[in-house]
Amino acid sequence: MADDDRSPEEEFQELMRQLLGGAGGAGGELDAETLSRLSGMQVDPAMMQAIMRQMQSAFSSTDAEGISWDAAKTQALHIANQDGQAISSGQRADLDQAFTLATLWLSEATAISDLSAPPRTITRGAWVEQTLPIWQELAEPVATSIADALTATLSEQAPDEMQGLIQGAGRLMRTIGGSLFATQLGQVIGRLSTEVVSGGDVGIPVMPAGEAAILPQNFADFGRDLGIPDDQLALYVATRELAHARLFRHAKWLRLQVMSQVGDFARGIHIDTGALEDLASRFDPSQPEELRQALESGALIPAKSEAQELALARLEHLLATIEGWVDVVTDAATSRLPTSGAIGEAVRRRRAVGGPAEQALGSLVGLELRPRRMREAAAMWRAVTDAVGIAARDALWDYPDLMPEPGDIDDPAGLIARLQARARGEQPAPDEFDDALARLLAGEEPQDPAVAEGGGDDLDAELEDLDDDLRRDDDGPEDPRPV
Template sequence: MTDEDRSPEDDFQDLLRQLFGAGGQIDPEQIQKLTGMNIDPTMLAGLMQQMQGAFAGADGGIPWDSARTAALHIANQDGLSVTSGQRADLDQAFALADLWLSGVTSISALAQPARSLTRGDWVEQTMPVWQEAAEPVATSITDALLDALGQQAPEEMRGVVEGAGRIMRSVGGSLFAAQLGQVIGRLSKEVVSGGDVGIPLLPVGEAAILPQNFADFGQGLEVPEDQLALYLATRELAHARLFRHAKWLHLHVLSQLTDYARGLEVDTSALESMADRFDPENPEELRAALESGALMPPRSEAQQAALTRLENVLAVIEGWVEVVTEEATQRLPDAGRIAEAVRRRRAVGGPAERALGALVGLELRPRRLREAGAMWRAITAAVGAEARDGLWDYPDLLPTPEDIDDPTAIIGRLQAAARGEAAPRDEMDDALERLLSGEDFTDTDDPADGSAGDAEGPEGPRPV
């Protein structure tokens, strides 16, 4: 490409790569030439150094490897590992918990033994799910950042900024990835088990406990450590068994999670205000805004509806796990105290979990856990464990919010099925049967007035 063929966008992108690429040097004269502003290179030095990685081969995407690296750095700071004694104690707890669970649920045991994970192991295992859940939010933030920077740029530079959109998005993506990595790293110091956060973070069919965090959870409970290990092992196995049995459930939860996240928007007015007063020597304001949720505007009605659906699914899952764990650990004298501590912990969440909720605009704490637990207890008392667990066989059997409010209807359906009675038909059943039989809807229903068509046409009976 000759100099005559180059556009201002090409020059600007080359400048950004020079500034932010590995070993790049700041050329104040080049900046002044492009912007017409008096910019102090020393003032920019700190920001440039932090962005080195963002522009080394920037492709406009989110650098998830950077998030993983940041999370692992925090997770491994203490340098703790799992001792052979800890592994042995937890292996014994998992073995006994497996026996107890098999006596209270028809959902089969896992195909592989549960594990003891370090904090770093937990980060490695769960990062793919965090990426899937956070990517829609990260994309929204980076797009909004590009828009805000374009509006704040001088009029003569806006076209150039827009032309360098792919590289500019890397700035927002790098900031978001760095924040996400820090939050996940801190979260690795709080979680006790694979199912602790509520969503399926580990691969399907896997269960694990983090011994490094186990002792912190038991502080102040005054509960023997062996009882605490048995209860948490039972709860973790119940969670993992459920997702292994209901093979559709993992995708169902993650689909609802990403559908909610894709609808998130960024408060562009807050971002523009921040861009207007942004101090390159103090980028902490943008980081703090990302982590505090200040860039997330109030939820729309559609977003609130999506969140309600997600919370219902999480409540139904955790309610079942709680009830099954309660039945399996009846032999533990302090099971009730431990269960209440788990409920309080899930209701409040730790600092890192709250930061994660602000960063991705989502709280992963089911608000109707007690009501869902009461529903599952009523179902168990009425129809038994096998019929109760059969509700996880297909997605359309999953209890609805109305069932959580009043389980009478779902109990009635289960009792009718146990007696061999057909469930009441509705309009959807009739329409589906007609569709599968190949019947032409236009021959029987007039979409203009909704009335049934005549059996005979103007020239006699219609052929069947």
């Protein structure tokens, strides 16, 4: 069949072959013959050139899942490395000295042991390299949702005679949406690298487990307008960073718990297809600023669902509990510093408000990482410390079952009473779970009145789960909760 006799579907198929096979020339440029055919198909050649350049770039760098996280890394490192990466010997020596003294002070303020790896001073680029896997894990559900929504939207808008081709190019369309999101994520993470002062600055464990680090360049920016001597500021920041890293190293379950709750929230994210369709109807690939602004502003992510609100509440409680403990331990360890109170207040305000990049990250993935009840959680930890001491307080991090609940933050009296009873060797009062387990082990049927009346479905389910657990082989992990 001669070229002139090709149908519009065959013409488009040939364009796709050029795109995927690189036949369009360097940079995705189309030859004169193809441009002429495009005009005959009533397609704007300039727009198709721009589309093909973006699609070729995305497709050439995509990974097996169709999302180019390399693009995120490239964008983030480009921003992080703009102002140079050198750490002076004086900066390194000053912060190393602060870490050394902070380690000694922390030994008096917490029973949690020291880190096995020495703390470090790192560049913004190194922070990007080490933390990007966590940001990728955090953002991947949103990127996938955007890619799926873009595929569906373009499929709905395509003519009937091209539906087969659109479906066949589904992976490529997912790549476009994922690549655009990944690029935007990289820009936000790059800007975040210019704001964070230490590894634990954003609340979640973005650094490798058991590692502590300070970014000297951002540390200098943070202290510039505080009017506090640099050596005192360095001691406070170093102490806080070490306390945060020690906690996550000691409570090995905590990292998984945080990321699991982030995942619970992220799995509920979906994209507002109506907003995306409206955007796609006027989208110009040569000028993608509107799409980028929509991504960063959160305009494509609708209001949180009820399940997401519950997941967010659980995550906020856990982050507040972590940050409150870090606050109390840091304040106790740095009590010798004349400016400790002023620095602590500055840090708390900074964590409560967040910087521009952190706010942009919240809009991009729909998740804010700022604990709302950090001060109340800190008050709870102080009350617990005063009542039972440092060792009993820190033992609460040994197992997830021992952790304070939201009600304990509101009123620590119950938590303190349980800890004091344990210190006296008294057994804690059995709860509903303990009663159900005892009945099951004794071979008894549930005696709760609600069960007899047909209202004990939840308890029946709980007993069935307990029975399954008891019948399970001993190969699985043991329940660490003391019985």
